[in-house]
Amino acid sequence: MDTEANPTHWTLLSLRPRGQHAPMRRAAHALGATTIALSPWALRARGDAATRAALDAALGADRVIFSSPSAVVAASRLARLDAPHPGQWLAVGSGTAAALQRAGARDIQAPARMDSEGLLALPALATLDGLRAGLVTAPGGRGIIAATLQARGAQLLRADVYLRQPLPLSPRTLQRLRHAATPWALAVSSADALARLLAELPGDLQAPLRQAWVVAASERLATQAEAAGFVHVVQADGPLPAQLVQAAHRAITRRATC
Template identity: 35%
Template sequence: MPGSVVITRPRAQAESLARAVAALGRTPVLLPLLEIAPLADQSPLAAALADLERYALVAFVSPNAIDAAFAHLEGWPRQVALAVLGEGSRAALARHGVDSGKATILAPLDPARSDSETLLASLDLAALAGKRVLIVRGESGRELMAEGFSTAGAEVTVVPAYRRSVPALSPQLAAQLRALLDSPNDWIITSSEALRGLFALLRQLGDALVEQMQQQHVIVPHARIAETAQALGLARVTLTGSGDERLLAALQSQS
């Protein structure tokens, strides 16, 4: 019998995937490895979004960025293009009533590489020269996207929308990790930061648990996460490409 399916997304984004996993006849286990919190000062985000029409493009780095932004919005101006990194962000836009019929949504052409590099390579950057671009992201993050737009001649504004952090190692979390590593499971990892955080937690519990994790099967949507997994010594990594349907198809192939 296959083991459980460990879903490591932030809790607010994990429940729909957990229902889909259960519909496959598998047992989902929620193990949020990133905690998402609103920033105490929302005024920079609200100010940046107050006059969207001045931007030629707004880039969202994650579904969390979209959810945080739309808490300040009642709609989206059709003439302002959006850029996202993966299918999860497309789904987040759809939840807020924005799809390709209502706005221009740009994304990486390669679903296995839903990252800033591939997004930049997929865009007509020359067309953004002299125009304004807004990037909505977490409080910290990679600078590559902003640098790419700036190099192309765009006037770039970067605004933080939320804070993310790895949970502290509580006795309850330690017990859950030990229990999960007692048997083989399928782990869905959708963030390199979360994966690095998981190994940091396990190192606090001892090398034996790190070695047990390295033998688990992980399913990842992006090549960058697969590279992180391999660098951390994980022996069984399945790369699916962006989108929950691809994650679920990989699970079915393991059954």
């Protein structure tokens, strides 16, 4: 097996929200891939009075968790994040922590393992009896963060600062997919996004998709992809675009040269 050879061309399938594919495209282009955007939804920030009140309460908690960079951006439109805060602020990963720093927040903790399980393993969230835990997020997802915070004794103060608006797959996108160069690599960092893709995809594309390499951002997502019938599944080092694309390239290269 020649592990130094590279595939001449391949296609990366991105499940990022609409308008957030650029980092994937750049990373994929550098490694010889074309990217097809299969956005399952668009993100819509909320700005109503109830959301503002919920965010104010969450930001005043003893522990404040931001679930994504999008949560940070939406929150920063409603409240100052650079003001002094009484509690410990935590981010689910380095991307979310960087977004908080750009918004002026300081003293942010983030786990090396960038997923819900890694976040919940942080010492700051080990014992929460009698404490208030703010969760700045969006509706949907697995809910493991909220459930675990409450199970550990916290009073949960949740602020859903943005929404996911479902998007249909356009006929033009589907035609691009039908003619896309193989092999395909599907980058998965959200179980909900994968489920929506499988529900929306026409029948003639279901089998070809199952032959794609799935590059999962976590062990949990890899297990879910296998359960959904994908044959080739690998786990990336994390959920960042560069990590997902590099894992895809490694898997495809090894397969092509075996």
